[in-house]
Amino acid sequence: MANNPAASPRVRFAPSPTGYLHIGGVRTALFNWLWARKMGGSFVLRIEDTDQERSTPESVKVILDSLRWLGLDWDEGPEVGGAHGPYFQMQRLSLYEKYAQELIDKGKAYRCYCTKEELAAARESLRKDNPKAQFRYPGTCRHRKDRPDAPYVVRFNMEAVQREAVTYRDLVFGEITTPNREQQDFVLLRSDGVPLYNFGVVIDDLTMGIDLVMRGRDHMVNTPPQILLYEALGVKPPTFAHLPMMLSPKGEKLSKRHGAVSVSEYEKMGYTPGAVLNYLARFGWSCGDQEIFSLEELVDKFSFESLNRSDGRFDAKKFADVAFEHLKEPRLTSDADYSRHLHPFMAARGLGSVDEAMLRKAIGTVRARGRTLADAAERIEFYFRPVVFDDKAKEKFLTPDVVEPLQAMIACLSSLDSFDEGEIEQAIQQLLASRGWEMKEIAQPARVSLTGQKVSPGVFEMLAVLGREESIRRLRQGVQIARGTAS
RNA sequence: GGCCCCAUCGUCUAGUGGUUAGGACAUCGGCCUCUCACGCCGGUAACCGGGGUUCAAGUCCCCGUGGGGUCGCCA
Numbered sequence: 174m175a176n177n178p179a180a181s182p183r184v185r186f187a188p189s190p191t192g193y194l195h196i197g198g199v200r201t202a203l204f205n206w207l208w209a210r211k212m213g214g215s216f217v218l219r220i221e222d223t224d225q226e227r228s229t230p231e232s233v234k235v236i237l238d239s240l241r242w243l244g245l246d247w248d249e250g251p252e253v254g255g256a257h258g259p260y261f262q263m264q265r266l267s268l269y270e271k272y273a274q275e276l277i278d279k280g281k282a283y284r285c286y287c288t289k290e291e292l293a294a295a296r297e298s299l300r301k302d303n304p305k306a307q308f309r310y311p312g313t314c315r316h317r318k319d320r321p322d323a324p325y326v327v328r329f330n331m332e333a334v335q336r337e338a339v340t341y342r343d344l345v346f347g348e349i350t351t352p353n354r355e356q357q358d359f360v361l362l363r364s365d366g367v368p369l370y371n372f373g374v375v376i377d378d379l380t381m382g383i384d385l386v387m388r389g390r391d392h393m394v395n396t397p398p399q400i401l402l403y404e405a406l407g408v409k410p411p412t413f414a415h416l417p418m419m420l421s422p423k424g425e426k427l428s429k430r431h432g433a434v435s436v437s438e439y440e441k442m443g444y445t446p447g448a449v450l451n452y453l454a455r456f457g458w459s460c461g462d463q464e465i466f467s468l469e470e471l472v473d474k475f476s477f478e479s480l481n482r483s484d485g486r487f488d489a490k491k492f493a494d495v496a497f498e499h500l501k502e503p504r505l506t507s508d509a510d511y512s513r514h515l516h517p518f519m520a521a522r523g524l525g526s527v528d529e530a531m532l533r534k535a536i537g538t539v540r541a542r543g544r545t546l547a548d549a550a551e552r553i554e555f556y557f558r559p560v561v562f563d564d565k566a567k568e569k570f571l572t573p574d575v576v577e578p579l580q581a582m583i584a585c586l587s588s589l590d591s592f593d594e595g596e597i598e599q600a601i602q603q604l605l606a607s608r609g610w611e612m613k614e615i616a617q618p619a620r621v622s623l624t625g626q627k628v629s630p631g632v633f634e635m636l637a638v639l640g641r642e643e644s645i646r647r648l649r650q651g652v653q654i655a656r657g658t659a660s
Numbered sequence: 661g662g663c664c665c666c667a668u669c670g671u672c673u674a675g676u677g678g679u680u681a682g683g684a685c686a687u688c689g690g691c692c693u694c695u696c697a698c699g700c701c702g703g704u705a706a707c708c709g710g711g712g713u714u715c716a717a718g719u720c721c722c723c724g725u726g727g728g729g730u731c732g733c734c735a
Binding site: 187188189191221223224226227285288289292296304305306307308309324326346349350351352354355357359360362363364365367369370371373374389390391392393394395397415417418420422424425426452455456457459461462463464465481482483484485486487488490491492493494495501539540541542543544552611612613614615616617619620621626627628629630631632633 | 661662663664665666667670671672673674682683684685686693694695696697698699727728729730731732733734735
């Protein structure tokens, strides 16, 4: 691309606090964050709370918490402050007022006294006369010289724009040209002085020194009027980069109808932040054939050249696989991180405090099995509580004929010097060889004794995690059941 | 409908004029094996259509077609 981004960019993520943090929004935030981190720039968080109908403080908290959980830290914004604050638009109203006045003074904007009702009526009558026509504000108040004592909005004056079209170079899509006849005298300030999206964004990006605006392609249509606004103010517009959209599996706009779309839902399902970010990063961006990335790798490898232009469809199965890959690989989720992320899921099962050293060893035995943290917690809990027997498992595998092998196993384990997995396996294999038994004969009885279930990690690795004392205790219990002397 | 954008397996994508069109997920076989997994091996599967340009086009151009975005005192 001819337009090179600045060396030390100032980028921003500007969500509106009207609900949860949408994964599409996370992807936008991620790409901005990656670029800032890679280039040593600044990632600014700004809250666009000008929709007073829908904005709530709870949503602000949810969004901030989600970003923190993901690890997308912001250099300036709510709670951390910064030199360009405040970072809530509703606290910047005087700024918008000031710039609006400047535009009015220059003849680039004007007060419009038309009421919503009048506009709605005009829209309606046009629709009746010519259903195909598109309503545009006719500029009724453009040249009014009087200043009635009535509510007004401030509108941009397209008449003051000389050029026929706006052309800009998008970092992803290349040169984009939009004819100005598509624009109209759009509203800058509402009658209550609160700015509309396009005006608020421009004034904030300008005053916050944002030099690269990276956002979803659904905003591409906002770029020309925003550029017109920068020009009317006599300043150079930032560079723009639009991202292809993430659509639903059916190709529609992604919404809650299509499953989980809020980050917190993935947190609850037991996906790690790294996995969420990984999946989202590979959506519209690629790096050769590599699929799995750590956050550090993403920072290192992100570039605009490898951003895609076409929209894609969200694929929950692929996402689930990425989540699993991250849990399997200690490089991506260390034992410490695994343990930390697993904690809430253990707590939910009443295991809020377990021995950390044992937990970490246990994690090693479920990494290749637990597809989510929730799943892992379920698979791991037997280590930390008395055995709960599955009736069918007990009936099928703890029968009188397994008493002897189980007892031999107990004796064998009792005689070991150390109790690590390798040594256990070696000793048991020797036992099997000497008696002419096969592993498959004793594996299920041992497994059911140790876990109560038919499905579990490998017998040797479980013994090593449980330790000699607990292992023998559970095996003895198995023997008792097999003998029929216990139920 | 106007304007803007996009177009490689079902999905995410590699590919920057010359490839048996590669990888991943999903799917289907098989192997490994103490259960379940992991892992490994292999199969099915794609350049939207039509015109150009070129010795040569998935790659460049044009036109269709299809899909998406957007047309508020929402963001």
